[in-house]
Amino acid sequence: MTAPIPVGALAPDFVLRDQNNQEVGLAALRAQGPVLLVFFPLAFTGTCEGELGYLRDNLPQFEAAGLSIVGLSVGPPPTHKVWSSAQGFLFPILADFWPHGGVAAEYGVFDAERGIPNRGTFVVDADGTVVFSAMVGPGEARTEETWAAALAALTPDS
Template sequence: MITDETLAKGQLAPIIKAKDHNGVDVDTESARGHRPVVVFFFPRAFTTGCTREACAFRDSFAAFQSLNAQVIGVSADQPEVLRDFAEKYGLPFHLVSDSDGSLRKLYQVPRSLFGLLTGRVTYVIGRSGRILDIFNSQLSWTEHVNVARKAIAAEEADAT
């Protein structure tokens, strides 16, 4: 259900059930109670900022794995474009096509730059399924990774 309210820290994150760029099922509900999830929405594959952001997640993928975190990138690109993007840049995580905009609506991702571009927002979801952090920045491409890692590491530290 979509309301006029925006998603906030502490709320249960919406469930994503989709196929990734390789046709593999992605279901964030199965992660609840077991592992954190990072969902990063990016405007368009192969553009400068999106490539830098995706490669920053790739370069930090081992750190996310050590935190047992699942990483999911979401854009409006078609699955075949996302497949080419993942192949060209060696992206080891799920990329999900949101060509109909339903996931952006579900996550209430705002448009940016005078409403001309789709937003670049990262949602960090804890083991409980609740949102730990939200980072919204069109231009701070690599900071999305830093925010996600810090939020997950902080939750892990609090659990011990």
């Protein structure tokens, strides 16, 4: 298993298409404040739905902290459109489709053997620095503690 980029690293910039086939770039998101990047293996899977559903259900908590949430996976925008509409995900779901898993690889969370990203979680501050970095491997799910730690990374005295 690869290692995610560490806290203190400069976050690789990217521009990918969201579920509405619109370009979304990290630099533009950072201009509005810190960003929570949530890499997930595949749409239409129970664990991924549960994790992104947690974010959907707790969106006000993340927005209150000034975070923009972005999901990233290797599926194409039309697949993400159907899935995000069915699940009520109001945040961008980005297609790291081509080059396949290229952004996930830059963040150190791409599983080349399986062709999908591991569950990488990053908080990137407005300056582009990674202030939170975590990853769990195949078959593991992020816990509420992961989300709490990501939020706490924005508080200087945490």
